[in-house]
Amino acid sequence: MTDKLLKKSKFLLEATLTSYSQIFFTENKILASILIVVSFMEWWTGLSGLIAVLTAIALAQLFDYSEITTEKGLYSFNALLVGLGIGTYFAPGLEVLLLIVAGAAIAFFSTVFFMGIFAKYGIPFLSIPFLVGMWLLLLAFPSFTNVALNMETLYPSNMYFKMGGDVLVSVMEDLSFLFEDTGFDTYFLSLGAIFFQFNILSGVMISLGLLIHSRVNFLLSLVGFFVAYGMYSYLGMYTGSLNYTYYGFNFILSAIAIGGYFLIPSRQSFLLSLLLIPVLVVTTIGSDRLFMYFELSAYSLPFNVIMIGVLYALKIRYDQTKGPILTLVHLKNPETNAYLFDSQPAKKYAAFTVPIRLPFMGKWTVNQAHNGKYTHKDFFRFAWDFIIKDEASSKEFSGEGLLVTDYYCYDKPVVAPALGTVVNVLNTVEDNEIGATNTLQNWGNTVVLQHENYLFSKLSHLKKGSIEVNIGDVVVEGQYIGRCGNSGRSPYPHLHFQLQSTSKIGATTLFWPLSEYLVDNASKLHFVPKGIPKEQDKLLNISISPILQSAFKWSPGDEFQLSMANAFNKPVLFTIRNEIDIYNQSFLNCLNTNAKLYYENNGKTFSALNYIGSKKSALFYFYSSLYKVVLSEHSELSVATRFPVHHLYRFPVITIQDFLVPFGIFLKGNYKLSYIESEQTFNPEKIGFKSKIVGHHEVSLFSAEIVVHKNREINIQCDTSKKSKIILKWKNTLCA
Structure with a gap:
């Protein structure tokens, strides 16, 4: 019973x-605590907001909605704004309590x-529910004869005296004098x-x-507001109107949003936020003029209209690889989003999931x-032709190359490039003699696979009768499809491969990068x-090492012991649970410190995605x-990527x-992993790596020597930037 009550209390809190904090697009607890204090600068306004929040949370629980969504404040932040508005406009009373609950319910639904x-x-949906609730209540207000206006808000000095006596009144007056006619008074x-508090101290x-939560958001709030402030002055508008019309926060929130x-913070997103301010100024002024006829404030309507329009326009762009880039997963703050996005391998292809x-x-x-x-021209330009060449001679055939069987790629297996469903098959076209082509059956024997609603792959010029899949079959990555042939418009045996948006044989090509492959460059594998393979690139799929595959294959609930020691201390044991x-x-959870390492293991690579928590945990050094580890058996392989700089x-x-x-990430953290050639060519007992993270001018920030044993044990010796060895x-505790 006690545990249940504690869990419920924690959820409610x-x-x-x-x-x-959700009003500023975050779940930061420090900012949330400050905002709660600010909302109670006028006690009745703060209480009204809190009652509205609890009402919305109660309704979400009553309807059994997702506790995760409720816990993020998504069902209740609009109700909070309505409650704050009611508390600002209407004097305390039982009738107003009813209005608060009703307004919160309107905002919730x-x-x-x-x-x-x-x-x-x-x-x-932003703050549209707040607008609906607030406008309905204000339009209905003339009919409420038993509800009085809150006159306290008209005499703020009296209110401050009641709260903090002469000291608070003096602080407010000093702040007003300090920022008077600087523009910062209007900014604050x-x-x-935003929280219906009309005093500089609240701002x-x-x-x-904001500064504690995010330096980027703090900077954007300043830039967004002062660009609008300058526009008001330039257009001859009275800038003081921003003080009492609620409109100044439209520019602050839009710049932050x-x-x-x-969007991932960048030069493009920063420039776009600036370019939108003049649009927002005109929209705000026009909205103000329009809503004057209804004796209402437009509140955040300009912000909602412009933001929703811009985000929808960005969402339906054909090319999502060009900046500004939409944020797919929102993390701690904009800086973290930017650092993790910057560390993504091939981040320009991030939209190709x-x-x-x-x-x-x-x-x-x-x-x-x-x-x-x-x-490969025009509509068919995004395609590849693959062949096999002899390493010594660089020829694609043996002998004179007069027969299809002379070609190294002929009759070699072709496999599925990803999980998919067979949607089209042609398997009856004769293979051509060398130099001849079949232009009537251009693509020859072909298989088309569907991977997503609008993503299909096509494998063409296959050998007649070699295709062993049928329409409707579900295939997995690497599954045998057919054999390379010389059918269709193919004078020499080769495999034609393309991505397209329909199931039709002969459909136009679609730009799509290929994932996780090796390039042989002068006997060194990268x-x-x-990426997009280029002409004459020598490519390999990743051949998996059983040792690495086993060592990094973890099931939910698996527990591990990670011991950490240095020259001065005894080993400290950390319990890690998958x-x-x-x-x-998937994530590794350090039970000692609650640090978490989020990762992805797709069977070919092990990739750390994010680390959250104490850097004193041994899990941080493991991270x-x-x-980034390619689970490959090739010892001549090297891996290079960027490491998140906020962890360095x-x-x-x-x-x-x-x-x-917003102007660029100037700190460097380049991660490199090289494989050590094993002393045992066949059936090795262990695999070794060397990894390092370097900054500017190749300055070492971290390095490690790693040995992965056949029994799944991993030994790591680290050197940190402080020159200490760990x-x-x-x-695995089951093996220990």
């Missing part, structure tokens, strides 16, 4: 806090309604107005909360790539996480050492970088 509609298009008042407290939340791999085994050469010399969250994301640098360096994130030993 979490949902309440995030209802406040509007939230559910708009959430359902907007989710179909992948865009947020606009920030406070100062909110700005400090576009510059730092819905379905991995398509090479459709063959062994080493093949790209004979014709995108925009090829011969046939791992490509995502877990899966509600989003089906730094094995940030500390105050004040990282804080300065935080402010500069020894890690990873053991």
Whole structure:
């Protein structure tokens, strides 16, 4: 009973806090606490907001809605705004309590309604439910004869005296005098107005909360507001109107939303947020004039209209690889989003979430790539032709090359590039003699696989009768499809491979990168996480090492002992448990410190995605050492990628970088992993690596020597930037 009560109390506290911070698109508890204090600068306004939040949370529980969504404050932050508005306008009383509950209910049901509609298009509902609830209550107000206006808000000095006596009144007067006619007085008042608090102290407290939560958001709030402030002056508008019309916060929230939340912070997102301010100014002024006829304020309507329009326009762009980039997963703050996005391998292809791999085994050469010399033109330019060449002679055939069987790629297996369904098959076209082509049956024997609604792969010029799949069959990555042939418009045996958006044989090509392959460059293998193979590239699929596959294959609930020792201390044991969250994301949880290492293991690579928690945990050094591992048996392989810089640098360096994130990430953290050739050629007992993270001018920030044993034990010796050596030993507790 006690545990259940504690769990319920924790849930209620979490949902309440995030209802406040969600207004600034975050779940940060420090900012939430500051916002709660700000809302109670006028006690009745604060209480009204809190009652509205609890009402919305109660309704979400009553309807048995997702506790995760409720805990994030998504069902209740609009109700909070309605409650704050009611408390500001109407004097305390039982009748007003009824209005608060009714207003919160309107906001809640509007939230559910708009959430359902907007989710179909992948865009947020923002504060539209607040507008619906607030406007309805204000339009109905003339009919409420027993409800009085809150006169306290008209005499703020009296209110401050009741709260804090002469000291608080003096503080308010000093702040007003300090920022008078600087523009900052209007900035702070606009920030406070978000929570219906019309005093500079509220704005100062909110700005400090923003600064603590995110340096990017703090910077954007300043830039967004002062660009609008300048526009008002330039257009001859009275800037003081921003003090009492609630409109200043439209510019602050829009700059934060576009510059730092819905888009990955960058030069493009920063510029877009600036370009939108003049549009928002005109929309705000026009909305104000329109709503004057109804004796209403437009509140956040301009922000909602412009943001939803812009986000929808960005969402339906054909090319999602070009900036600004939409944020797919929102993390701690904009800086974290930017650092993790920057560390993504091939981040320009981040929008291509379905991995398509090479459709063959062994080493093949790209004979014709995108925009090829011969046939890959115009609508068919995004395709590849693959052949096999002899390593010594660089020829693609033996002997005179007069027979199809002379060609090394002829009759070699072709495999599925990804999980999919067979949607089209042609298997009856005769193979051509060398030099001849069949232009009537251009693509020859072909298999088309469907991987997503609008993503299909096509494998053409296959050998007659070699295809062993039928329409409707479900195939997995690497499954045998057929054999390379010389059918159709193919003078010499080769495999034609393309991505397309329909199931039709002969459909136009679709731009799509290939995932996780190896490039042989002068007998040195380089791992490509995502890319577009070029002409004459020698490519291989990853051949899996049983040792690495076993060592990094963990099931939910598996526990490990990770011991950490250095030259001065005895080994410290950390218990690590492999877990899966509600989003089906795997992570390693350090039970000693509650640190979490999120990762992905797709059977070919082990990739660390994010680390959250104490850097004193041994799990952090494990993360730094094995940030990216290709589970390959090739000892001549090297892996290079970027490491998240916020895990490498500390105050004040990282804080300065935080402010500069919209203009570029100047700190460096390059991760490199090289494989050590095993002394045992066949059936080795262990595999070794060396990893390092280097900064500017190749300065070593971290390095490690790693040995992975056949019994799944992992030994790591680390050297940190502080020149200290750390020894890690990873053991499965079942094997210990």
